[in-house]
Every structure is written in structure tokens, then in C-alpha cells.
Amino acid sequence: MTELVFGRPRSLTRVPMHYCPGCTHGVIHRLIAEVLDELGLQGRAVGVAPVGCAVFAYNYFNIDMYEASHGRAPAVATGAKRTHPELIVFTYQGDGDLASIGTAEIVHCANRGEKVTVVFVNNAVYGMTGGQMAPTTLAGQVTTTSPLGRDVEQAGYPVRMVEMLAALRTPAFLARVSVHSPARIIQAKAILRRAFEYQVKGTCFSMVEFLSTCPTNWGLTPPEACRWLETHMLPYYPLGIFKTPEGPERTPAPLESLPDARGVQAVPAAAAPTGANGETGE
Amino acid sequence: MARKLMKGNEAIGEAAIRAGCRFYFGYPITPQTEVAEYLARRLPEVGGTFVQAESEVAVPNMLYGAAGTGERVMTSTSSPGMSLMMEGLSYLAGAELPCVIVNVMRAGPGLGGILPSQGDYFQATKGGGHGDYRCPVLAPWSVQEVTDLVQDAFDLADFYRNPVLVLADGLIGQMMEPVEFQEDRRPCKALPDKRAWAARGWKGDRPRAIINSLFLDPEDLERHNRDLKAKYDAMVRDEVRFAEYGTDQDYEVLIVAYGTVARVCKTAQEDLAEAGVRVGLLRPITLFPFPYEAVRRAADKARAVLVVELSTGQMVEDVQMAVMGRRPVHFHGRQGGMLPSPEAVAEQVRAILRDHAAGPSARRRASRRGGAS
Amino acid sequence: MQHDVVIAGFGGQGVMLMGRILAYAGMRQGLQVSWLPSYGPEMRGGTANCTVVLSERPVGSPVVEFPRALLAMNLPSLDKFEPKVKAGGIVIVNSSLISRPCRRDDVRVVQVAANDLAIEVGNPRGANMVALGAYAAVAGVPAWDRVEEVVRETFARKTDLVEKNLAALRRGAEAVATGATASPAVAGA
Known part of the structure; x- marks a missing residue:
């Protein structure tokens, strides 16, 4: 008698995926399917595919x-939910x-507190169209x-979406995970499961x-790509849970604790650099 | 049910509820905002849901998600918002999702103004979004008719699995007129079962629902386009609607106008009749499919045709196509929210008749004369 | 026979409500009616107007460039619409706020000191009802009883307002009847 100890999740079809060798989309697809299976959600689940590499999801x-059309998946999800x-x-x-x-769609979907789950895959590049700046x-x-x-003077700094959405007052569960190592994959699945449970x-x-x-x-072999992610992306995109619905609302320090207004105004107006940001009030 | 005095925009909202629509996604824009306000209040009373979207870009995508589950859904907007919805409209048409979109037109281009216009005729009937698609376009001329057409629009949308546009102008939205809702209204089309394709969770009892407009294989996409075309051909065959006034008698000039403008023309027709000038009036109710045959037949009985629009001339091209050069087609248009008066329309008719009496060269001059005069 | 009237004044003078009451009353009488407001950024504080058409036949154009009647609640409204009124038509002038005489001699001009009469009947905010009463009395359509009926329903939630507004409405009609504030009717009216 044999026991099946590892198989294809029911929530995945048998269609071979089109993703490039070493791409982590396949891993993430599998994690979603495993979570849907484990939570018994296959018959209730509705997914919204994007425009991009995962267009055939x-x-x-x-x-x-x-x-969905490009970028509008949160609006589509809102309509269905x-x-x-x-x-x-x-x-x-x-x-x-x-x-x-x-x-606009992701910010307002999050801000309305739509009871949907967003899987956001960040590989720091436009894949499907052939490696343009993201x-x-x-x-x-x-x-x-x-x-x-990337010239940050021209293109600005890379956008940290989780941190940005965490600033919203509406309760949410927001986390960043990675799939560049088996340990991280296991961790990612636990976080994803928690997201669906909410x-x-x-x-x-x-x-x-x-x-x-x-x-x-990226022009790297798959192992090199995992190392590149670890070396370059992790420092800028820290992993972790950034917001939970149970967590306290982040409140800024009260104004009284900041340098008083006269101190700010003490910077001579003429000396204020025209193109610079406003970090002059220290 | 007794007649009730209702503002057009509110009547649109109530008509949607009567048609079984329980989901509205929209964004405020003058002059249709009362539709959203009415439904924000009314939908929760009937167990429905109102969502104020972040933009008119998001709205049709919300409709996409909501219609994809097989529910009756709608939005309303006005011209600049309609432009933003064009992306989503193309996807709705491509994925064959039924929904109703009401455009209470205002004057453009750009931000334009907020007063009535018919400047979105091309956008509504000839495309607007990308790709090769069509939507039935219904053009009401009164508050009563907009309530009837909104309800029919849901039936047409379900029957054809296609978005249906209701193209009203700011006057329809803002004016109050008596309205009667038929209590025992029957659908204008046989309604198909949506369960075969709606995404409501796959339990293995049917093929998986995939709400989609992507066909990368050119042969597949051509087949899809031809299937869509067959649907549009059926609309052309079965859904043409128009109304005629005074065309059963002899007349010298045929006026073609739609929406509120047709009412102005109707008054002009009555005024002219009192003065012994006989005019026929044909009012397209479906702008797609356009009543080409009816216009041609009615034009054949006249010496000349006059098209009146709140634009610099859009529907006039369809009238010209219908008439095929057999009669001179004249145009009178007002723009920017200005409206033609019955007196101005009557004067246009008289001018046309004067020109025709004066001979061919004067006729040619008259044909070239466009715009407000 | 078609009755159409442009009602115009400052935003806040209640001109839209006057039009709605006329339209409702007309509908009750079995007439075809339309009520069309001016709309847009001027809806607060600026000039506002609405057009009401009452007809035995289906209403043609809801937009009336040359109305059969004008109800001018302030001077800018009189300036704007007076030249447009059809010959033989009616012009109701709120003489409490409009000091200049009417320039037309081919229409029936009725001067009603709407604000003063409203104060007189103890309803300072009821100038619109006074003017409406005057118009209904002069035009004869819709029927007076229907107008009163609709006024009752409009304010049904606040019973004290019903009587106050009916008083204002009747004061307007009375002003017309006594002729104390009306200019002589012109031939053709």
C-alpha cells in the first residue's frame, strides 16, 4: 500500500506553466493553491489575474x-466580492x-477595507515586456x-507598497515575504494562509x-538571482508583518515634542534650496 | 400605479431597482450625480449595495467583477467620466459581460461645460474604447422613456451578454416629468440562465468560469471577433427602434433628431403645421443599431432632410449613409449647452424650402451650411 | 393650450420649489407637465431659474426660449427674461425687490410686493408662495384647489408651515384680485 505524500494541489490545473526557468511565480502559485486546498476554499475561490507575466494565471x-485589465484587479475583485x-x-x-x-485601485481597495486578498509579486522589473524599469x-x-x-533624481526611489498602505487608517493585514530560499518559502506560506484566514x-x-x-x-542564473534578491532587495524591502487588524494604530509623536515653530522658521528663507525637500527643520 | 413626478436622474435609479439591479458602482459628476445619490439611499433599502468608486477608471472594472458573478449591475456618468470608462467598456464587451451604463451627456470636448449636449454620439455608437466592438445605444426623449429604456437595457444586456448604453442628455437627467412604473412589466427579451458562465465558485459541476478578453492565438481571436459580430448582426436585425411623427401624411421636409432635441423638433413640427408647412419627424430610439431603412424610406417621401443635433454634426453622418445622396441632407446644430428653439428649427425648415424653390445652386450652398445660424 | 412659465430669482428664494408645486398641481389636474431647472455652479446664491410647461398635449420642448409667462423674483431675472416673454404674456414682478418699472407694453404686468406681503401675513420666508399665489390667480392654470392641495402636501410634515404658506399663497392671489398692486392690463393680454 502506497500513500501519496506529495502531489499537485487540487486548486492547480495540470496545465504546464509558461514561466521562465528559475522564476518564482510557479512557487507562489503553488503556495496559493496549497492554502486554498488546506482551508477548503477551492469551491468558493475566485482569482483575478493581472496583465504582466501572470496574465495566464x-x-x-x-x-x-x-x-483583469492592467492594474484594475482590485476594482474587479471589489465588484465580485x-x-x-x-x-x-x-x-x-x-x-x-x-x-x-x-x-489608485490598490490604495482605494485597501482604504475601503474590501475583504479581499492581494498577492503582490515584486521582482523589481517589468517581466513580460522584456525588462523595463518598474x-x-x-x-x-x-x-x-x-x-x-535607476536615477533617483529622475525616477524617484523604489516604491514600498506595503509601507505605503500601512499608513492607511483602515484595518488591514499587510506583510512582506520572500521565496528565495526553502525557509522563506515555508514562512511565506504561513503568512499567506493568515491573509486568507482574515x-x-x-x-x-x-x-x-x-x-x-x-x-x-536580471541576466542571472536562478541561483545567482536568489543571491541577488537576498543581497540587494532585502535591505531595501525588509520582510515582516507591517500591519495587523488587531495592531494599534500608529500615531505620530505629539507636536509638543518637536522643535518649536520658531526653530523651524530660524532657517533663513533665502538660504532654502529651491529644489530640495523640506528637511530643514531639525 | 399612479403617476409620480420624478427627476430624470432619480427615475433612472428607480428604474434600475425595478429591473432587479442591486449593485451600483459610480463616481459623482454633474449632471448625473442624483443617480448615485438616489441609489446610495435606495439600494440598501432593497438589500442592494452602492459603492462609490475612486474613479471612472475603476468603475467599469468593478462592473466587470460584479457582472462576472452574473448579477445585474450598472453605473451612470457624464461625458468626461464616460471617456475614462472606455478602457473598461472594451474589456466588458470583449469578455461579454452584461451591464448597463447611463451617460447623461454634457458639452465637451475636454472639461467642456455641464449643460446638455449630444457630443458623445460617435463615442457611443462607433467605438470609443479600443478594438472591434459594439454596444446597443438607447436614446430616451423623456423621463418616462428613460425609465422604460433603462429597464429594457438590462434585458438586452443579459440577452446579448453585452454592455448596453443609455445615452441621455443633461435635460433628461435634470428635468422632472410624470413617470409611471409598470407593476407587471415583462422582460423585453427572453432571459438566459447565467449560471453556465458566471464566476460564483467552481464546484466541478460545470466548466470553470473564466471571465476573460485575452485570446493570444490569432485564430482564436478571429473566431471570437466573428462570434461577437454575429451578435451585433442579430442586434441590427432585431433591435432597431425608432418613432415617427406625421410621416403617414405628405410632407416636404423630414427632420431626424433624437433625445430631447426631437421634442424641440416636434414642437417646431406642430408650429409649422399650423402655418401650413408639412414636416415629417423621425426619431431614432436605438442609435446602435441605427434605423437606416426607416430613415431612407421616410427621406424618400420628402424633398429634403434636416438633421438637428446638440453637436457639430455626428448622427448626420448616419443619416447621410441612410439617404445615400438621394435627397439633400441639411444640418442644424447647437453646441456648448446651447439649445435650438422650436422657432429656430422652424426657420431652418423654411430656409430649406426657400432654397429649394430658388433652384439647384442655392441648394448646394444650403447643403454646405452647417452649424448654428 | 400650453401654459409655460419661467420662474427666476436668487438661489435661496425658493424658485425651484415654486416650479415643482406648479408642475405637481398640473399633473394632479391631468395635464402633461415638465419641470426643468437651470443647474450648475450657480445653484447656491446666484441666479436660479426653472421652466414649467403645462399642456393638454404631450410636452414638446421642455426648454422654452420665449415663455408665455415670467415670474421674476429679483432684478437680474427681470433684466434677463423680460425681453423674451411672448407678446400677450404675463410678467409677475416681485416689486419688493424690483424697483424699476417693466419695459414691455405688450404683456400683462402684475406687480406683487411678495416679500412685504409675506411679512404682513407673518411668514417672512414665504415670498415665493405669495408670488406663486399671484401667478396661479392670474394664469388660472393649474386650478387653484390643486395648487393649495400640493402646498398642503409639500409642507405636510410641519403642520404650522402648511397654514403659514397657505396664508402667503392666498395673500398673493388676493393682491391680484384687489388690483391694488397690478398695473393696468394691456390690450391683447
């Missing part, structure tokens, strides 16, 4: 699926989709549209950002 998840709150609705979005063209591309990182490296309970909006690799467009 509807072929891989063995559940009802939508294919509001009509049928019993559905477990998740979006699967890359960094161009979520952090560039879809910033909003999450690191400072100095070379891409086809930042051939001399939705099952109807508690809050949840988003898990996955740091992910793109060996093809």
Missing part, C-alpha cells in the same frame, strides 16, 4: 477566474500592475529603460508582497 488555478461576499476573492498582481498603473526597481539597477541604472473571517483587507526573482531579465 487563469489557466493554472483550478478555480473560477477573471482576467461585493456581489457575492461568500466568495473568497484574491488578486494576483505584479509590480508594474499594482505599484504603477494600478496605484516602480520597484532598485536605485542604480540597470533595466532596458534605465540603461545607466478574509474567510471577513475581518479585513489583506495583502502579502512576495519578493520574487526574474533571472531572465
Whole structure:
């Protein structure tokens, strides 16, 4: 008698994935499918695929699926969840989709506290179109549209979406995980499961950002890509849980504890650099 | 049910509820905001949901998600908002999702103004979004008619699995008129079962629902386009709607106008009749499909055709296509929120008849004369 | 026969409500009606107007460029619409706020000191009802009873307002009847 100890999750189809060798999309797909299976959600789950490398995700998840227009997956998810709150609705979005063209949709979906789960895959580059600069591309990182490296004077700094959304008052579960090592993968799955559990309970909006690799467009072998993620992305994109619905609201320090207004005004107006930011009040 | 005096925008909201719509996603914009306000108040009373979206870009995508579960859903907007919705509209058409979108038109281009216009005719009937799609476009001329057409729009949307546009102008939205809701209204189309394709969670009892407009294989996409075309052909065959006034008698000039403008023309027609000038009036109710045949037939009985619009001339192109050069087609338009008066329309008719009496060269001059005069 | 009237004044003078009451009353009488407001940024504090059409036949244009009647609650409204009134038409002038005489001699001009009469009946905010009463009395359509009926329903939630507004409405009609504030009717009216 044999016992099946490892198999394909029911929530994945048998369709071979189109992802490049070494790409971590496949891992993340599998984690989602395992969580859906373990929580018994396959028959209630509805996924929303993005525009980007994961555009064909509807072929891989063995559940009802939508294919959304670029960046609008949170709006699509809102529509589905509001009509049928019993559905477990998740979006699967890359960094161009979520952090560039879809910033309005993700911010307001989170701010309305839609009871959906967002899987945000951040590999610091536009993959499908061939390696252009993403909003999450690191400072100095070379891409086809930042051939001399991302110039933060021109393109600004990489956007930290989890931190940005954590600033909203609306309760949410927000975390950043990585899948560049087996230990991190196991950890990521636990966090993802927690995100879905919040939705099952109807508690809050949840988003898990996955740091992910793109060996093809980074020009690295898969092992090199994992090391590059660890060396370059982790310092800028710290892993962790940034917000929980149970957690205290972050409050700024009271004004009384800051230097008083006269101190700020003591900086001579004429000396204020015109193009600089306002960090002159120390 | 007794007649009730209602503002057009509120009647649109109530009509949606009567049609079984329980989900509205929208964004405020003058002159249609009362639709959203009305439904924000009314939907919770009937167990429905109102969502104020972050933008008109998000709205049709919310409709996409909501219609994808098989529910009756709608939004309303006005011209600048309609432009923002064009992306989502193309996806809705591509994924064959039924929904109703009401555009209470205001004057453009750009931010334009907030007063009535018919400047979105091309956008509504000839595309607007990218790709090769069509939407039925219904054009009401009264508050009563907008309530009827909104309800029909849901039936048409479900029957064809297609977005349906209701193209009203600011006057329809803002004016109050008596309205009667039919208590025992029957759907205008046989309604298909949506369970076969709606994404409501897959339990293995049907193929997986995939709400999608992506077909990377060109052969697949061509097949999809041809399937859509067959649907649009069926609309052209079965859904043409128009109304005629005074065309059963002899007339010298045929006026073609839609929406509120047709009412102005109707008054002009009555005023002219009192003065012994006989005019026929044809009012397209569906702008897509356009009543080409009816316009051609009615034009054949006249010496000339006059098209009146709140634009610099958009529907006039469809009228020209219908008439095929067999009769001169004249145009009178007002823009920017200005409206033609019955007196001005009557004067246009008289001018056309004077020109025709004066001979061919004067006719050619008259045909070229466009815009407000 | 079609009755159409443009009612115009400052935002806040209640001109929209006057129009709605006329439209409701017309509908009750079995007439075809339309009520069309001016809308837009001027809706607070600026000038506002609405057009009401009452007709035995379906209402054609809800927009009336040359109305059969004008109810001018302030001077800018009189300036704007007076030249447009059809010959033989009616112009109701709120003489409490409009000191200049009417320039037309081919219309029936009725001067009603709406604000003063409203104060006189103890309803200082009821100038619109006084003017409405005057119009209804002069025009004859919609029927007076219908107008009173709709006024009762409009303020039904606050019974004290019903009587106050009916008093204002009747004072307007009375002013017309006594002729004390009306200019002589012109031939053709």
C-alpha cells in the first residue's frame, strides 16, 4: 500500500506553466493553491489575474477566474466580492500592475477595507515586456529603460507598497515575504494562509508582497538571482508583518515634542534650496 | 400605479431597482450625480449595495467583477467620466459581460461645460474604447422613456451578454416629468440562465468560469471577433427602434433628431403645421443599431432632410449613409449647452424650402451650411 | 393650450420649489407637465431659474426660449427674461425687490410686493408662495384647489408651515384680485 505524500494541489490545473526557468511565480502559485486546498476554499475561490507575466494565471488555478485589465484587479475583485461576499476573492498582481498603473485601485481597495486578498509579486522589473524599469526597481539597477541604472533624481526611489498602505487608517493585514530560499518559502506560506484566514473571517483587507526573482531579465542564473534578491532587495524591502487588524494604530509623536515653530522658521528663507525637500527643520 | 413626478436622474435609479439591479458602482459628476445619490439611499433599502468608486477608471472594472458573478449591475456618468470608462467598456464587451451604463451627456470636448449636449454620439455608437466592438445605444426623449429604456437595457444586456448604453442628455437627467412604473412589466427579451458562465465558485459541476478578453492565438481571436459580430448582426436585425411623427401624411421636409432635441423638433413640427408647412419627424430610439431603412424610406417621401443635433454634426453622418445622396441632407446644430428653439428649427425648415424653390445652386450652398445660424 | 412659465430669482428664494408645486398641481389636474431647472455652479446664491410647461398635449420642448409667462423674483431675472416673454404674456414682478418699472407694453404686468406681503401675513420666508399665489390667480392654470392641495402636501410634515404658506399663497392671489398692486392690463393680454 502506497500513500501519496506529495502531489499537485487540487486548486492547480495540470496545465504546464509558461514561466521562465528559475522564476518564482510557479512557487507562489503553488503556495496559493496549497492554502486554498488546506482551508477548503477551492469551491468558493475566485482569482483575478493581472496583465504582466501572470496574465495566464487563469489557466493554472483550478478555480473560477477573471482576467483583469492592467492594474484594475482590485476594482474587479471589489465588484465580485461585493456581489457575492461568500466568495473568497484574491488578486494576483505584479509590480508594474499594482505599484504603477494600478496605484489608485490598490490604495482605494485597501482604504475601503474590501475583504479581499492581494498577492503582490515584486521582482523589481517589468517581466513580460522584456525588462523595463518598474516602480520597484532598485536605485542604480540597470533595466532596458534605465540603461545607466535607476536615477533617483529622475525616477524617484523604489516604491514600498506595503509601507505605503500601512499608513492607511483602515484595518488591514499587510506583510512582506520572500521565496528565495526553502525557509522563506515555508514562512511565506504561513503568512499567506493568515491573509486568507482574515478574509474567510471577513475581518479585513489583506495583502502579502512576495519578493520574487526574474533571472531572465536580471541576466542571472536562478541561483545567482536568489543571491541577488537576498543581497540587494532585502535591505531595501525588509520582510515582516507591517500591519495587523488587531495592531494599534500608529500615531505620530505629539507636536509638543518637536522643535518649536520658531526653530523651524530660524532657517533663513533665502538660504532654502529651491529644489530640495523640506528637511530643514531639525 | 399612479403617476409620480420624478427627476430624470432619480427615475433612472428607480428604474434600475425595478429591473432587479442591486449593485451600483459610480463616481459623482454633474449632471448625473442624483443617480448615485438616489441609489446610495435606495439600494440598501432593497438589500442592494452602492459603492462609490475612486474613479471612472475603476468603475467599469468593478462592473466587470460584479457582472462576472452574473448579477445585474450598472453605473451612470457624464461625458468626461464616460471617456475614462472606455478602457473598461472594451474589456466588458470583449469578455461579454452584461451591464448597463447611463451617460447623461454634457458639452465637451475636454472639461467642456455641464449643460446638455449630444457630443458623445460617435463615442457611443462607433467605438470609443479600443478594438472591434459594439454596444446597443438607447436614446430616451423623456423621463418616462428613460425609465422604460433603462429597464429594457438590462434585458438586452443579459440577452446579448453585452454592455448596453443609455445615452441621455443633461435635460433628461435634470428635468422632472410624470413617470409611471409598470407593476407587471415583462422582460423585453427572453432571459438566459447565467449560471453556465458566471464566476460564483467552481464546484466541478460545470466548466470553470473564466471571465476573460485575452485570446493570444490569432485564430482564436478571429473566431471570437466573428462570434461577437454575429451578435451585433442579430442586434441590427432585431433591435432597431425608432418613432415617427406625421410621416403617414405628405410632407416636404423630414427632420431626424433624437433625445430631447426631437421634442424641440416636434414642437417646431406642430408650429409649422399650423402655418401650413408639412414636416415629417423621425426619431431614432436605438442609435446602435441605427434605423437606416426607416430613415431612407421616410427621406424618400420628402424633398429634403434636416438633421438637428446638440453637436457639430455626428448622427448626420448616419443619416447621410441612410439617404445615400438621394435627397439633400441639411444640418442644424447647437453646441456648448446651447439649445435650438422650436422657432429656430422652424426657420431652418423654411430656409430649406426657400432654397429649394430658388433652384439647384442655392441648394448646394444650403447643403454646405452647417452649424448654428 | 400650453401654459409655460419661467420662474427666476436668487438661489435661496425658493424658485425651484415654486416650479415643482406648479408642475405637481398640473399633473394632479391631468395635464402633461415638465419641470426643468437651470443647474450648475450657480445653484447656491446666484441666479436660479426653472421652466414649467403645462399642456393638454404631450410636452414638446421642455426648454422654452420665449415663455408665455415670467415670474421674476429679483432684478437680474427681470433684466434677463423680460425681453423674451411672448407678446400677450404675463410678467409677475416681485416689486419688493424690483424697483424699476417693466419695459414691455405688450404683456400683462402684475406687480406683487411678495416679500412685504409675506411679512404682513407673518411668514417672512414665504415670498415665493405669495408670488406663486399671484401667478396661479392670474394664469388660472393649474386650478387653484390643486395648487393649495400640493402646498398642503409639500409642507405636510410641519403642520404650522402648511397654514403659514397657505396664508402667503392666498395673500398673493388676493393682491391680484384687489388690483391694488397690478398695473393696468394691456390690450391683447
